[in-house]
Structure formats: C-alpha cells, structure tokens
Amino acid sequence: MLQFYYTVPEEEQSADGEEPSRTTLSRRRLTQLAGGGAVAGLAGCIGLTNGGEDGVVRVASRNTISSVDPLDSGTILQRIGLTECLTRVDFDAELAPSLAESWGVGDDDVTWRFTLRDDVTFHDGSHLDAEAAIPSLERAFTSAQLADVPFERVDATGEYELEIETSEPFAPLPAYAAMRETALLSPDSFDGDAVDTPYATGPFQFDELVPEEEISLTRFDDYHGITPEIDGAVYDSIPDNQTRVLAVENGDAEMGRVLPVSAIDNLEDRDDIQVDVYEIPRMRCAQFNTRFAPFDDKRVRQAATHAIDRESIADDLLGGIVDTAVGPYPDFVEWEAEGLEPYEHDPERARSLLAEAGWEATGDGVRTRNGEALEIRIITYPNRPALPDIATVLQDQLGDVGFDVDVEVVEVSAIHERASEMADIVIWSANVYGWPADPDRLHYVYHSEDGGLHHGYENERVDELLEEGRRAVGDQERRKEIYDEVQQITIEEVPITYLTYYEMIVAETTALEGYEQHPTEYGFHLENVDLDR
Numbered sequence: 001m002l003q004f005y006y007t008v009p010e011e012e013q014s015a016d017g018e019e020p021s022r023t024t025l026s027r028r029r030l031t032q033l034a035g036g037g038a039v040a041g042l043a044g045c046i047g048l049t050n051g052g053e054d055g056v057v058r059v060a061s062r063n064t065i066s067s068v069d070p071l072d073s074g075t076i077l078q079r080i081g082l083t084e085c086l087t088r089v090d091f092d093a094e095l096a097p098s099l100a101e102s103w104g105v106g107d108d109d110v111t112w113r114f115t116l117r118d119d120v121t122f123h124d125g126s127h128l129d130a131e132a133a134i135p136s137l138e139r140a141f142t143s144a145q146l147a148d149v150p151f152e153r154v155d156a157t158g159e160y161e162l163e164i165e166t167s168e169p170f171a172p173l174p175a176y177a178a179m180r181e182t183a184l185l186s187p188d189s190f191d192g193d194a195v196d197t198p199y200a201t202g203p204f205q206f207d208e209l210v211p212e213e214e215i216s217l218t219r220f221d222d223y224h225g226i227t228p229e230i231d232g233a234v235y236d237s238i239p240d241n242q243t244r245v246l247a248v249e250n251g252d253a254e255m256g257r258v259l260p261v262s263a264i265d266n267l268e269d270r271d272d273i274q275v276d277v278y279e280i281p282r283m284r285c286a287q288f289n290t291r292f293a294p295f296d297d298k299r300v301r302q303a304a305t306h307a308i309d310r311e312s313i314a315d316d317l318l319g320g321i322v323d324t325a326v327g328p329y330p331d332f333v334e335w336e337a338e339g340l341e342p343y344e345h346d347p348e349r350a351r352s353l354l355a356e357a358g359w360e361a362t363g364d365g366v367r368t369r370n371g372e373a374l375e376i377r378i379i380t381y382p383n384r385p386a387l388p389d390i391a392t393v394l395q396d397q398l399g400d401v402g403f404d405v406d407v408e409v410v411e412v413s414a415i416h417e418r419a420s421e422m423a424d425i426v427i428w429s430a431n432v433y434g435w436p437a438d439p440d441r442l443h444y445v446y447h448s449e450d451g452g453l454h455h456g457y458e459n460e461r462v463d464e465l466l467e468e469g470r471r472a473v474g475d476q477e478r479r480k481e482i483y484d485e486v487q488q489i490t491i492e493e494v495p496i497t498y499l500t501y502y503e504m505i506v507a508e509t510t511a512l513e514g515y516e517q518h519p520t521e522y523g524f525h526l527e528n529v530d531l532d533r
Contacts, residue, residue, distance in 0.1 A: 055231035060244045060253035064212050064237040069195040074180030079524050080235045083183030083200040089437045089522040109169040109473040116160040121222045122186035124199040130156035133184050140182040169471045175436035203228050203527035229530040254512045259505040260385035261319045275507050277321050278517045281433035282502035287426040291456040303353035305497040307401045309345040314500050325498035327487045328432040335439040337487035350401040367402035375404040380427035381412040391427045419454040426454045434520030439483040457495035
C-alpha cells in the first residue's frame with residue numbers, strides 16, 4: 001500500500017493535540033520520482049533477526065548509537081522510548097508537560113519552578129521525586145552540550161517541587177528541559193559521572209546495547225502512561241540508505257526511516273508494506289561562506305540564490321513530495337515570519353547582480369574579476385538522502401550564470417572540520433524546530449559567536465535580537481517580533497539560502513498497527529503500536 005501525507009498547518013490540526021492530522025497528497029504530485037526505478041538489490045544478508053514474530057518491533061534508521069548516556073546518544077534513547085524529560089514536544093509541535101506537570105517563572109525572571117508528577121517509577125523500581133531528579137539535571141545543564149543555558153543551580157523545594165535558577169533571564173528554559181540531554185535517570189544509573197545502566201522512566205526499559213549497531217528494550221509494565229502492547233523494541237543503526245530499504249523489504253525490520261525518494265517506486269506495489277511521507281520542520285539549505293570572496297559580497301550571495309531553481313529541485317529531483325522553502329520554518333510552525341519574500345528563480349537578475357559586483361562575462365562562460373575566475377567549491381555529505389544530488393543540480397544552475405563549480409562529497413564527520421575553510425557553499429540539512437521547541441534555535445543558526453553552522457555570518461543587529469529574545473521571559477508577543485525581524489534580515493542578507501523543507505519517508509510492514517509519525521521526530525511512540533501476530 002502507498003500513502004502520502006503532509007503535516008497540516010496548526011489551524012487544521014486535531015483539537016485534542018495528541019494525534020497529528022494527515023492529508024493524502026495527490027498522485028499528480030508524485031511523478032518523476034528522483035532516481036526512478038527500483039532500489040538495486042543488495043547481495044547477502046544484513047544480519048538482523050525478525051522482530052515481529054516475537055512481539056518486538058525493529059526500527060531501522062540512519063543514526064548510530066554508541067552508548068546509553070543521554071549526553072552522547074540521547075536522540076535515539078528518547079525516540080525509541082527509553083528516556084523522558086521534564087517537558088516534551090507534543091503532536092501539535094508545541095511544548096507540553098511530561099515528567100513535570102506544570103512550571104512557571106518567578107518575578108525575578110531567573111527562578112523557574114517545576115512541579116513533578118507523583119506517580120512515576122524508574123526502571124530500577126525506585127520512585128521519582130525532586131531529589132532523585134537533581135543528579136540528571138545538574139549533569140545535563142553543566143555539560144558542554146547545553147553550554148548555552150546560563151544554569152546556576154537546581155534544588156528540591158518540596159517532595160515534588162524543583163527550582164532551577166539561571167544566572168540571567170533565559171526565556172527558552174522550559175523548551176531546553178525537553179532536550180534529550182536532560183532525560184531523568186535514577187541516581188543508581190550513575191557510576192561517578194558515567195552512566196552505567198540507564199534506569200529511566202519511559203515505556204520501555206533497557207535490555208542490551210551493541211555499540212554502533214543496535215539497542216534493544218523491553219516493555220516496562222510499571223510505566224506511568226500507556227503501557228505498550230508490544231513486548232519490546234529494537235533500534236538498528238543502518239547508515240546506508242538502500243540497506244534500510246532492504247531491511248523492510250525482507251521483513252528484518254517493521255519500520256525503516258529516512259528512506260530515499262527513489263525507494264518509493266520499489267515499495268509501492270508491495271501489499272505487505274505501507275509507505276508514508278510527512279513534512280517535518282527540518283530544512284535543506286545552502287550555506288554561503290561569508291568569510292572570503294566571492295560570498296563576502298551580499299550581491300554574489302543574492303545572485304547565487306536567484307540562480308537556484310527550487311521548484312525544479314522539489315518537483316524533478318524530490319518527486320513533488322516536499323515544499324520549496326523561503327525561510328527556516330514551514331508554515332505549520334507558529335514562529336514562521338509572515339511576509340517573507342522568496343527569491344524567485346531569475347537567471348538574468350543573477351547575471352546582473354554578478355556584473356554589479358564586478359564579475360564580468362567571458363567567452364568560456366566563467367565570469368572573471370581582475371583576472372580571477374569565479375571558481376567555487378560545493379561540499380556536502382551522503383548521510384541524508386538527496387544532498388549529493390542537490391549539489392550536482394546546483395553545480396549546473398550556478399554554472400549557467402557564470403560560476404565554475406566543483407562538488408565534493410565527504411563523510412559528515414569530516415564536514416565540520418573542512419566546511420568553514422575548504423568550501424564556498426555547504427549543502428546541509430538541519431532541524432530548525434524541536435531541538436529545542438523554541439525559536440531560540442535561530443541562535444544556533446545565525447549568532448556570529450555562538451552559532452553552529454558554517455557560514456561565518458556576522459551581523460550586530462541580528463546578534464542583539466537573538467540575545468534579547470533569550471531575555472524576554474514571559475513576553476511571547478515581543479519574542480515573536482524579535483524572531484520575525486531576525487528572519488527578515490537574514491533572508492535579505494542571505495548567509496543561508498533555504499532550498500526545500502524536508503520529507504520524512506517511513507516504510508512500515510502492515511503487521512505494525514497504530515503508528516503515527518510525530519511532526520518533529522521527538523519520539524517514535526511505540527507504546528501506541530501493536531503487531532498483528
């Protein structure tokens with residue numbers, strides 16, 4: 001069976017906030033799928049055991065898991081249902097209660113109070129109260145991973161009352177309390193500062209880890225929420241796109257995630273497999289290295305942006321199953337700025353801007369300035385489907401207006417080291433919402449000193465706005481104005497040009513019943529599924 005879905009805007013979502021609304025896409029949007037044809041057969045067995053027959057759901061996805069420490073592999077531990085945090089992201093992509101049932105901030109704007117649930121049991125049988133939560137929170141908020149949080153202290157002010165103080169006002173603190181690193185573990189989980197056995201609070205408890213390969217969990221019958229129907233869950237780390245497809249085809253996994261568009265044709269005729277396509281608040285983008293020529297000139301960045309045909313990328317390369325992007329947020333995220341003007345595909349405008357910047361046309365098609373050719377390098381990585389293909393498309397589109405473009409594909413582990421110095425454009429995929437569920441994520445995207453991307457962009461006004469957004473505790477209206485202005489400035493100055501939003505392609509065997517895709521990938525919620533055995 002083949003079904004295509006997109007996540008609908010907030011005003012069209014279900015009122016209860018617990019299940020994502022889904023709308024079937026027209027088959028007319030699914031022509032010309034990238035790559036075409038069937039997935040090539042792979043020789044041999046990938047070494048997985050069948051899960052469904054023994055009541056265990058196996059999920060094949062791209063991330064590797066190296067440890068049971070939320071500071072190291074927290075994304076997988078949270079998604080597979082082992083760990084939980086004080087807060088969470090719900091099915092409306094909004095912040096919601098989790099292990100804390102409520103929270104608020106004092107008049108000083110730095111003292112946050114969280115009220116915990118009183119019915120939560122850790123996987124080692126011990127009870128969650130405020131004192132038991134402190135070791136996990138102190139460890140998380142003093143870690144390098146959460147260095148942005150101006151954490152001062154955490155104390156128990158009652159049996160189920162926690163107080164977290166920051167050294168300065170920090171409006172997104174409740175959203176950071178949903179971050180995977182802040183998962184609450186029983187104090188007996190730790191051997192010194194290391195996690196020995198992860199006694200968490202989720203619907204599944206730890207069974208076994210094979211580093212870099214898989215983690216297996218079993219049902220936790222004393223879970224405070226919905227007790228799973230299935231006996232357990234296994235996350236299989238399979239970085240290769242096509243091998244994940246094969247895992248589902250062969251019945252070695254009940255679910256395959258982050259599949260390539262080219263897999264759809266091969267799966268659509270299978271009666272025992274369903275393919276779902278969802279839009280998530282992740283984006284594909286091209287980051288311009290603003291540190292050096294030619295992209296230290298805004299006009300050249302704008303020219304390159306006008307040279308890019310996003311519609312072609314979305315429709316011809318990605319099969320029409322995802323929307324073109326204007327800014328960092330798709331329209332179902334409330335922080336999307338209104339009135340952003342897209343850069344239209346306009347090669348003539350691109351050529352005019354390049355000429356204005358001093359890059360003159362030549363007979364061989366490559367522009368020059370003062371005898372220097374307009375040569376650039378695009379760098380990307382293969383771990384996310386379609387990124388290398390997008391780089392090749394941009395090579396042609398930029399070449400059409402006078403750039404001489406080389407493309408290099410490297411492993412994601414190397415791209416961080418090389419991107420800032422070795423590349424003029426980095427083709428990248430990144431979450432812009434959900435990690436955390438707050439517009440403070442734009443601090444990571446654009447701040448000149450604290451940012452984590454590779455463009456090297458510096459704008460004093462943008463820095464001031466991002467810092468003010470963190471201080472505006474309790475004033476969501478002002479924060480909306482701040483982040484709207486950040487988006488307006490950065491779209492005009494274009495250190496990043498957004499290409500498309502992101503489609504999550506998930507294949508499930510029809511034996512798996514009740515699965516719903518979370519709009520931000522916060523969790524798989526396998527406690528809600530069952531197997532037709």
